Amino acid sequence: MILSSGHLCAQSFVNTLMPEPAKLTAEQGSFAITPSFIVAVTHYRDARLDGAIGRMLHRLEYATGTPIAKDIHKDAGGASLVIDVQGPGEPIQSVDEDESYSLDVTSNGATLKANTVVGALRGMETLLQLVQVQQGKFVLPAVSIQDSPRFQWRGLLIDCGRHFEPVDVIKRTLDGMAAVKLNVFHWHLTEDQGFRIESKVFPKLTEMGSDGLYYTQEQAREIVEYARERGIRVVPEFDMPGHTTSWFVSYPEISSGAGPYQIRREFGISDYAMDPTRESTYKFLDKFIGEMASLFPDPYMHIGGDETNGVQWKNNPKIVAFMQQHNMKDTAALQTYFNQRLLKIVQKHHKHMVGWDEIFNPGLPKDVVIQSWRGTESLNAAAKQGYQGILSAPYYLDAMKSAGVHYLADPIPVDSDLTPEQRKLVLGGEVCMWGEQLYERTIDSRIWPRTAAIAERLWSPANVRDVDDMYRRLGVMSIRLEGLGLTHLTHEDAALRALAGTEDTNALRFLASVLEPVSFGERYQAQHTSQLTPLDRLVDAVRPDPPAKHRIEFLVTEFLKDPAQQPDDARSLTFFFKGMQMLAPKIQEQVSASPLLAEDVTLRAQQLPDLGKIGADAIAYLGGETAPSGWKRNSLAAIDAAQKPSGIVRFVFLGPLRQLVDAVQEK
Numbered sequence: 001m002i003l004s005s006g007h008l009c010a011q012s013f014v015n016t017l018m019p020e021p022a023k024l025t026a027e028q029g030s031f032a033i034t035p036s037f038i039v040a041v042t043h044y045r046d047a048r049l050d051g052a053i054g055r056m057l058h059r060l061e062y063a064t065g066t067p068i069a070k071d072i073h074k075d076a077g078g079a080s081l082v083i084d085v086q087g088p089g090e091p092i093q094s095v096d097e098d099e100s101y102s103l104d105v106t107s108n109g110a111t112l113k114a115n116t117v118v119g120a121l122r123g124m125e126t127l128l129q130l131v132q133v134q135q136g137k138f139v140l141p142a143v144s145i146q147d148s149p150r151f152q153w154r155g156l157l158i159d160c161g162r163h164f165e166p167v168d169v170i171k172r173t174l175d176g177m178a179a180v181k182l183n184v185f186h187w188h189l190t191e192d193q194g195f196r197i198e199s200k201v202f203p204k205l206t207e208m209g210s211d212g213l214y215y216t217q218e219q220a221r222e223i224v225e226y227a228r229e230r231g232i233r234v235v236p237e238f239d240m241p242g243h244t245t246s247w248f249v250s251y252p253e254i255s256s257g258a259g260p261y262q263i264r265r266e267f268g269i270s271d272y273a274m275d276p277t278r279e280s281t282y283k284f285l286d287k288f289i290g291e292m293a294s295l296f297p298d299p300y301m302h303i304g305g306d307e308t309n310g311v312q313w314k315n316n317p318k319i320v321a322f323m324q325q326h327n328m329k330d331t332a333a334l335q336t337y338f339n340q341r342l343l344k345i346v347q348k349h350h351k352h353m354v355g356w357d358e359i360f361n362p363g364l365p366k367d368v369v370i371q372s373w374r375g376t377e378s379l380n381a382a383a384k385q386g387y388q389g390i391l392s393a394p395y396y397l398d399a400m401k402s403a404g405v406h407y408l409a410d411p412i413p414v415d416s417d418l419t420p421e422q423r424k425l426v427l428g429g430e431v432c433m434w435g436e437q438l439y440e441r442t443i444d445s446r447i448w449p450r451t452a453a454i455a456e457r458l459w460s461p462a463n464v465r466d467v468d469d470m471y472r473r474l475g476v477m478s479i480r481l482e483g484l485g486l487t488h489l490t491h492e493d494a495a496l497r498a499l500a501g502t503e504d505t506n507a508l509r510f511l512a513s514v515l516e517p518v519s520f521g522e523r524y525q526a527q528h529t530s531q532l533t534p535l536d537r538l539v540d541a542v543r544p545d546p547p548a549k550h551r552i553e554f555l556v557t558e559f560l561k562d563p564a565q566q567p568d569d570a571r572s573l574t575f576f577f578k579g580m581q582m583l584a585p586k587i588q589e590q591v592s593a594s595p596l597l598a599e600d601v602t603l604r605a606q607q608l609p610d611l612g613k614i615g616a617d618a619i620a621y622l623g624g625e626t627a628p629s630g631w632k633r634n635s636l637a638a639i640d641a642a643q644k645p646s647g648i649v650r651f652v653f654l655g656p657l658r659q660l661v662d663a664v665q666e667k
């Protein structure tokens with residue numbers, strides 16, 4: 001791979017922090033990490049803080065190869081790291097939790113101060129990210145950091161309904177979230193395709209609606225505790241009245257039709273929904289929500305509310321009659337009625353209600369938090385009417401957009417017309433990882449490292465927006481995340497080995513490094529994926545926004561500023577394009593030998609050497625050689641052809657390649 005990161009300069013502080021702190025001053029000097037590294041906790045101390053210190057020291061050990069004693073001292077004298085925490089914070093982490101901290105490193109050691117344990121957790125993640133090599137030694141560079149988040153709600157949604165994610169996957173995801181200072185795990189637990197949480201009151205929900213793939217209450221408590229230890233709230237979602245087919249398999253009587261029902265295997269919007277007109281539905285929900293309210297301690301509960309199309313309501317004469325009796329002009333009005341009834345139940349069990357933006361309708365009580373997925377407009381409209389909101393629309397990972405695109409989407413952009421009071425109602429944002437087209441082996445590479453870029457958007461000051469610098473730090477962050485046990489990098493290799501049936505995958509790795517999956521929607525249209533679709537294709541192996549994508553964009557932009565004066569960029573680009581040509585025969589041989597690869601990427605493997613030749617020729621022509629007439633037209637036609645859909649993967653370098661060709665002057 002030609003793509004190295006960073007411009008390391010031996011002695012000075014190199015900022016690879018992610019998210020970027022609110023305030024950072026680099027100072028002179030550094031503090032070396034040695035086996036005599038000692039931690040002192042001088043003020044408040046509890047089991048959560050001790051556990052986090054133990055994990056931090058273990059990670060510090062492994063990052064530096066330095067054995068470090070785990071005892072925690074009380075005296076600041078002689079300590080390498082003094083941790084000074086004022087108190088525990090809230091017994092149940094609140095949306096207003098104080099997450100601020102300060103971190104000062106001098107040549108004598110480091111001091112971390114925070115008002116709460118959660119603040120200290122955030123500071124310890126920063127401390128670990130500060131570790132760097134100076135003069136062949138691992139050090140903490142001297143810095144002074146004062147940090148606190150811009151937004152108080154910084155979440156990641158994981159849809160465990162469409163594909164179940166084992167407890168270990170959730171735990172390693174929580175580790176990754178903590179590393180980038182995300183603080184809300186939005187756990188989407190029920191879907192048409194699966195009911196994933198044990199109910200002791202209604203055990204048939206999982207017995208009949210989960211294929212045996214669900215979390216026991218004990219596992220749910222374990223995950224809530226694991227998250228709390230890392231300063232992360234767990235907000236469960238029970239999506240209703242639509243997206244509920246899996247409930248109806250065992251309880252058809254709460255549906256709006258006759259049944260019987262089966263777990264839904266296909267994706268997309270279902271016509272089925274709960275019956276909002278029957279009192280028995282609310283009795284059922286009162287018991288279920290009461291049970292879940294005590295299982296999940298967070299003060300917020302998400303009730304979904306999205307994508308209920310009203311078809312089953314309109315097809316039920318009793319429901320139509322109910323709507324007429326109550327002067328409801330459409331099914332949206334019926335859903336508002338359902339939400340009002342549901343809100344009372346949620347409040348009775350001492351929770352605040354959160355819902356998707358479809359529930360934002362006239363008559364919605366002000367207590368409800370709106371999660372905006374269909375656009376930024378609904379977030380603004382809600383704030384203008386006094387509702388709190390969370391932005392998700394630009395943070396859908398299954399759109400397979402680049403980290404840079406997600407990164408620049410701001411919950412409150414500079415040109416926002418919200419007043420200062422209305423801005424306070426924007427609590428933050430949530431990354432959404434929907435589960436249609438992933439499973440436990442591929443989920444990491446869909447979430448990471450892109451989510452780290454969004455985490456920075458939600459934590460760091462609004463003016464931290466340099467995309468190139470974000471990518472420079474993201475490359476480092478991606479390796480750190482792998483160190484936590486995330487498999488976003490290793491899975492690609494494992495999947496290529498499986499597809500090719502050999503360990504000899506260097507050439508295929510090159511192909512994979514310049515491909516990315518098409519969006520959820522494009523794949524859905526091409527393949528009609530369902531819950532039963534095996535996710536073992538090349539499209540599942542390759543990563544969205546692989547490092548080569550930004551790297552080539554960056555190199556081409558730099559090169560084109562003055563082609564004659566950029567010999568290093570010219571060399572790197574030529575090496576990259578010639579690599580395509582050189583590796584193509586081996587790639588084509590392995591692709592044709594593997595039925596799954598052959599079906600998906602025969603055409604891409606054929607296109608690769610031609611595109612490589614166009615790139616290498618363009619660099620030569622821009623360096624002074626003469627382009628024959630007609631070359632440009634033919635080259636652009638080849639790029640157009642390569643841009644057409646094939647195998648649900650696309651090349652990541654066609655934009656910059658086109659720029660190179662466009663810049664060539666023909667004779």
Ligand code: ACM
Nearest residue numbers: 306307356373434
């Ligand atoms: C959603 O994407 N239907 C919330």
